[in-house]
Amino acid sequence: MMPNPATVSAALRHVFDPELGIDIVSLGLVYSIECGPRYIEVAMTTTSDSCPMGPAILQDALTVLRRSFPSSEIHVEYAELPPWHPEMLSASAREVLGLPPVP
């Protein structure tokens, strides 16, 4: 399967924050996806810089992308800036967390 931002994003929706039970795309943790015919570069963050599961979630994203796009060279980079903020949550994620929808 040829990687493009849509297929990569779809694959990353299989990676969940184990505590919140929400996928990392809906959480707004994926900042950018760059793709070429043979490469994928993802910049993502975590909900907290002290989250002990942060490295595991990044590793899981890498694992999922390698399995979904075995012929591509894949890099997953941790982006410290901008820090994650609840405003980055998708509407569905806000609903799961019990936050009111953004007007």
Place this chain on the structure above:
Amino acid sequence: MTARVAPANSPPLGLVAPFLLLAPIGLIAAGMLIATAGDDTFAAINAPHTVAITHALVLGWVTTLMMGALYQLGAAVIGGRLLSEPLARAQLVLHVCAVALFTWAVEGWRTDVMPIAGSLVILSFALFAANLAHALLTSANASLPRLGAGLGISWLAVTGGIGLTYALAVSQAWFPITLGRLAAHAHAGLAGWLGLTLMGVSFQLVPMFNVAKAKPRHGTAILYGTAAAVAIFALAIAFDPPWPVRVALALLLAAGPSAASFEIVRLMRARSKRRLDIQGRGTFVSVSFFAATVVLGLLAAIGEPVAPGGEPARVLLAYGIVGIGGWMGCAMIGNSFKILPFLLWYHRYRPRVGIAPVPVVGDIYSETVATIALASHAFSVVWLAVAALAGSMVGLHAGGVLLALSAAVHCTGLAHTLLPKTSSRDVPSRTPVVQ
């Protein structure tokens, strides 16, 4: 771009889970001891049966839970490496045997056995402290959990040292264990070992589990201030000062944990995860019990240590029940339903991410059972405190049975997490990713 993917650090499930699963048995034992308490329970706080109940609660239940939690958090949250995992497993066996022997010896006031059993408890503390200290020293992060745990195990050593000295003093008739000296030992354990550790860990776990962007403002000052207050309190109360001094000492001791409670509430109010889970509920209930602990502690400080009517002993009893069972216990129960499921997720389910749908932490434990465990425990604590204040022996006995039953629910809830679980996530996670 280069992937910054560091391996996460987590101890084996087989190391941490036995601590968490065995700890409620200590609470069941304490409940049974309360259910068989005699008439001397309300007359004096230092009656052998009451001292046995206290040690079953503190050493058998809360300390065993705390040790298991710290073996997990020392690696996963603080980021260090334990000295030896086999040593931690051996320490659990030693700890359970030593605490059981010590509680039995105290209950029967077997003064020849108490120093031996106390020495075994101290050995358990030493092995635990060595293992955890290695994790703290090998961590590169200067975090509040690391500071809290470091101060906490320092006070564990002091508490154990005082306790063993008292056991020898009773055995060898060196000096009398006055109520002031007993209070010094008890508060070194409750506020020093357990309180400092709980506060330090909560400063990170509460915002992390509840997705709060706020951070503790005065965490370091609170931890150091509390450690100093515990030292002043223990040194001064050991001399059995008059009630105005006791009240001043009680206020000093309560200042740090009170400030920590305000910080915790502020962090909870700033959370993005608005729906409270078991950890959030446990945190709020624990903070509420802390407020009750302060009130009862001040009342106990005002009263004469042992009045002819036995009234202050009842207040002291209620104070101990609410402080240990409510403040510490509810926080530990709430966190236990996060610590064990996280460990299970990491070791059992995470390797399947991307291959098949995997359960998340919320799928691994039963929210209903966890809530029943917390609610029944909190109810038992309130019941026992009221029974103690009212001087109702029947109420105390019934409360002991309730406490043991709540512990059985807690243990069942934790054991239930070990059963295989499936994912409750919706599509697309139910579809395997591999093309």
